[in-house]
Amino acid sequence: MRGGRRLPQSFDETWDQPKGLLGFFATIDNIPIAVRYMVTSFAFFIIGGMLALVMRVQLARPEHGVVDPQTYNQLFTMHGTTMMFLFVIPFIEAFANYLIPLLNGTRDLPFPRLTALSYWTYLFGGIFIFSSWLFGLAPDGGWFAYLPLNDKRHSPGLNMDFWDIGLSVAEVAALGAAAEMIVGILRMRAPGMSINRLPMFCWAMLVTSVMIVFAFTVLVVGTAMLELDRKGITAFFVPEFGGDPVLWQHLFWVFGHPEVYIMFLPAVGIMSHIVQVFSRRPLMSYTLMVLALVATGFLSFGLWVHHMYTTGISAVALGFFAAVGAVVAIPSGINVFGWIATVWAGKPVWRTPLLFALAGIVIFTIGGVTGVMVAAVPFDFQAHDTYFVVAHLHYVLFGGTIFPVFAALYFWFPKFSGRLLSETLGWWSLGLMFVGFNLAFGPMHWSGLEGMPRRVYTYPAGLGLEGYNLASTIGAFTLALGVLLTLVNFVLSLGRGRVAGADPWGGDSLEWSESSPPANAQFGSIPVVRSRHPMWDQTTLRPVDDDDAEVVRAARALDRMPERWRGSLIVGVTDGRPLALAHLPRRSIWPFVVAVGFLLLFTSALLDHKWIALAGLAVTMVGLIGWFLPVDTEAVAIRELAADRDDAGPSRHERPADTRDGSGVALPLAVGDRSANGYWGTGVLLLILGTASATFVTSYFYLGRGPSPLPFGAEPPPLAPAVWATLAALVAAAATRWLTHTVDHRRDGARLAALAVVLLAQTGVFAASLASWRGSGLDPARSGYASGVLGVLGFQWAAVIGAAGMLVAALLWAWLAPRDPRGRGVALNASLVSYFTAGNWLVCLAAVHLWPRMVP
Amino acid sequence: MGGRLLLALLGAPVAWTVHLLAAYVIVAAWCAAGWPGAGLAIGALTVVCAAAAVAAGMLALRLWRRGQARLVADAEPGGPEGWDARMGERGALFVFLAVVGLFMAALFTYLIVLQGVPPLLAPVCPATTMP
Numbered sequence: 001m002r003g004g005r006r007l008p009q010s011f012d013e014t015w016d017q018p019k020g021l022l023g024f025f026a027t028i029d030n031i032p033i034a035v036r037y038m039v040t041s042f043a044f045f046i047i048g049g050m051l052a053l054v055m056r057v058q059l060a061r062p063e064h065g066v067v068d069p070q071t072y073n074q075l076f077t078m079h080g081t082t083m084m085f086l087f088v089i090p091f092i093e094a095f096a097n098y099l100i101p102l103l104n105g106t107r108d109l110p111f112p113r114l115t116a117l118s119y120w121t122y123l124f125g126g127i128f129i130f131s132s133w134l135f136g137l138a139p140d141g142g143w144f145a146y147l148p149l150n151d152k153r154h155s156p157g158l159n160m161d162f163w164d165i166g167l168s169v170a171e172v173a174a175l176g177a178a179a180e181m182i183v184g185i186l187r188m189r190a191p192g193m194s195i196n197r198l199p200m201f202c203w204a205m206l207v208t209s210v211m212i213v214f215a216f217t218v219l220v221v222g223t224a225m226l227e228l229d230r231k232g233i234t235a236f237f238v239p240e241f242g243g244d245p246v247l248w249q250h251l252f253w254v255f256g257h258p259e260v261y262i263m264f265l266p267a268v269g270i271m272s273h274i275v276q277v278f279s280r281r282p283l284m285s286y287t288l289m290v291l292a293l294v295a296t297g298f299l300s301f302g303l304w305v306h307h308m309y310t311t312g313i314s315a316v317a318l319g320f321f322a323a324v325g326a327v328v329a330i331p332s333g334i335n336v337f338g339w340i341a342t343v344w345a346g347k348p349v350w351r352t353p354l355l356f357a358l359a360g361i362v363i364f365t366i367g368g369v370t371g372v373m374v375a376a377v378p379f380d381f382q383a384h385d386t387y388f389v390v391a392h393l394h395y396v397l398f399g400g401t402i403f404p405v406f407a408a409l410y411f412w413f414p415k416f417s418g419r420l421l422s423e424t425l426g427w428w429s430l431g432l433m434f435v436g437f438n439l440a441f442g443p444m445h446w447s448g449l450e451g452m453p454r455r456v457y458t459y460p461a462g463l464g465l466e467g468y469n470l471a472s473t474i475g476a477f478t479l480a481l482g483v484l485l486t487l488v489n490f491v492l493s494l495g496r497g498r499v500a501g502a503d504p505w506g507g508d509s510l511e512w513s514e515s516s517p518p519a520n521a522q523f524g525s526i527p528v529v530r531s532r533h534p535m536w537d538q539t540t541l542r543p544v545d546d547d548d549a550e551v552v553r554a555a556r557a558l559d560r561m562p563e564r565w566r567g568s569l570i571v572g573v574t575d576g577r578p579l580a581l582a583h584l585p586r587r588s589i590w591p592f593v594v595a596v597g598f599l600l601l602f603t604s605a606l607l608d609h610k611w612i613a614l615a616g617l618a619v620t621m622v623g624l625i626g627w628f629l630p631v632d633t634e635a636v637a638i639r640e641l642a643a644d645r646d647d648a649g650p651s652r653h654e655r656p657a658d659t660r661d662g663s664g665v666a667l668p669l670a671v672g673d674r675s676a677n678g679y680w681g682t683g684v685l686l687l688i689l690g691t692a693s694a695t696f697v698t699s700y701f702y703l704g705r706g707p708s709p710l711p712f713g714a715e716p717p718p719l720a721p722a723v724w725a726t727l728a729a730l731v732a733a734a735a736t737r738w739l740t741h742t743v744d745h746r747r748d749g750a751r752l753a754a755l756a757v758v759l760l761a762q763t764g765v766f767a768a769s770l771a772s773w774r775g776s777g778l779d780p781a782r783s784g785y786a787s788g789v790l791g792v793l794g795f796q797w798a799a800v801i802g803a804a805g806m807l808v809a810a811l812l813w814a815w816l817a818p819r820d821p822r823g824r825g826v827a828l829n830a831s832l833v834s835y836f837t838a839g840n841w842l843v844c845l846a847a848v849h850l851w852p853r854m855v856p
Numbered sequence: 857m858g859g860r861l862l863l864a865l866l867g868a869p870v871a872w873t874v875h876l877l878a879a880y881v882i883v884a885a886w887c888a889a890g891w892p893g894a895g896l897a898i899g900a901l902t903v904v905c906a907a908a909a910v911a912a913g914m915l916a917l918r919l920w921r922r923g924q925a926r927l928v929a930d931a932e933p934g935g936p937e938g939w940d941a942r943m944g945e946r947g948a949l950f951v952f953l954a955v956v957g958l959f960m961a962a963l964f965t966y967l968i969v970l971q972g973v974p975p976l977l978a979p980v981c982p983a984t985t986m987p
Binding site: 194 | 858865869872873876879880883884887948949952953955956959960963964966967970971973974975977978979980981982
């Protein structure tokens, strides 16, 4: 949405919402997108719950015939998939989209268009997966898609293709949201909000987002490998060709176990807020609670083998992972004791949000204890694949996610809607959910220990399982009734709930200083933070006389300003010192267009349809080009602040203008150098790319483990083209260094030349490595080894193509608008990816070409 | 300063990551190749990684002490001027991050040592793997 349109003239007009049908698709503001996100994911929660109820009806009696085995397989697969990928993660992202800017005291997230893209891709991905029911092709191979059950030979239908491809869409959305959160939390906060004053939910989302970057990237790579196998292109997981189905389990659970904590950690943040507000005192040991978050983030990546004790891994290796499984109880214990101590030491006010939170703590603790039990290898051998594990995981997920999410809804619903929820209905809902949950999942511990296996559509009479199962079914319906009451509560309160006002609970954090619901231009005057609990400890959020000159300056620069473009503050990562202003785009239809393109591309991947693929590619390209065209409000921002930019000197480091009195100096605009949000976002992209590369390389070595990486009689790809590719990569790296030099020293003419050399060298890397593969004569469809090679090299090609796209964009900027700082920014971002692809080629060289020749 | 703080914060968990992955690879690759001394290799690895984690903890301790001193300086009237004293409470910031680093070091050193135990209890490369 740009072009010859009239620019906004006032602060309110700058921050208004686009209207009409087109405006509906063009809005990129965090609040409307977050509300859509929440409604969509809650709808998926209801659907996922209904699938579970059908399963419970089937299991209410032995040898019941409500559904046939095939339908039952679809039910449990879709129940898990829906709850994990279409409800919990998106719902938490929706929450964070809404709350992080409010908690941080800033106006929006750093990449509003990415927020919109994440939502649309997620919505389309969800519809895509669920459309499979229309064709009777719902996924039926388990939410973990174990192999060889789910390879093409044993699951020939399109069912698991729906799962695999639809999931990729949800993964893209999650990665986009993670990049957004990391940069937003680290860089966009109120002045004075140093990292030791960061609200707990922001800490939780920061750790969670970093975990998403590592975990979801592995899943993206894993599902891509699975789909390539299912298309018959590769043989990563096919044992007769030297592939290995257990590799899939490793990849899936390297994602899957952190996933549990990705769902739990945001709940830690939520519960910490609720517990301290309703206990009327600060959280006990903020420091230890933060430590627990960060430690859990690390430990969760050392637990994946936890799910694979029975796959034949050696006892000593299992011992390592059992140790991690025991130790992860320590940070979780710190969290639980921190909450209990806070309630204990405070003057608790027993309102619904606190009660939901406490119910969650009780349930989570039980799930945690059974978790330590199954972390013990011998016990797990007994309990594996029984209902004991079903009970354990539901206790963890309900206690660690669902109850906290309900607590959060009761807590923040007044902020979202301006209306209070009914306490009476809330108590009834909580009571029914708590009793129903325990009745549904408590007996499963016993039915599991008696040997009832998971994922089987029925059980014979006379084994003593009838009572447990009937109780579970009754409990499940009681639980559903409790959820229904909360839904009724939402609807009633939206119409006739008591008006909440800005701060119904006496909260401590910044969101309670804004109106309920918040204005679209939230924080018209930015708050100044001097405490961890600004709403409790500070008499005013405005700057005061003895505040630092930099704070006064930042507050003035953002007091219902800038008027003609959307501006927000960028602060130092640890100290919360105001550094610069960021320009935020106002509205854009392009995220929606790109999401439609993605949908077409994924549909074509499902159907192997050439024309749909071409249409999808065209739509995606059009969308991306529209996205990256210059935004006119940004040009205004650059012009307005041009006088304040020190464009002559190097910009290697962020240097806030050093004026103690703050008079007459505006904040610089973060564009075209290393202070820009885009540069930090590209940094997150590098983490994603690095993780993806590491996954492919590890898979390659995994498939080649044993005395020799090569199967008998196979030859590694020829070395001569690889030498050329290495030379090209070195040239590319050197030229990239030159490129960053031209940016830093404002040599805009030389930048064009440097970009041309980098692009040429990268093309050389691409061509030579392709030639090396072509010359190898390897057949990935019939060799796990060749698949591993193709994975490593194929990723390199994809990365180089992406880098080339960025370089071309930078080249166009350097050619058409050489003095525009945005062009320098694009060049800097491209330089990061260019360094990565050059370095990644050296990894390819070592893995694919040198290693097999070194190890005979 | 930033680099040392980061080292104090994340040194121990990184040492643990290295320990877990390397120990796992040693068990898988060492045994598959039929090389001797896998147990010794894991023992050496444990000592090195635990030492690295302890070193990160020591660094955190030093930064913590320094932060404490700054806290005192900040509290004095007319202390360090400008941004740090009044708004950012640089001392408090360091103390916070250093304490987190200290606890991280303790937790992950314990875990590294714990992961060093299994090779003492069972043969690292048994004749046959478990079922």
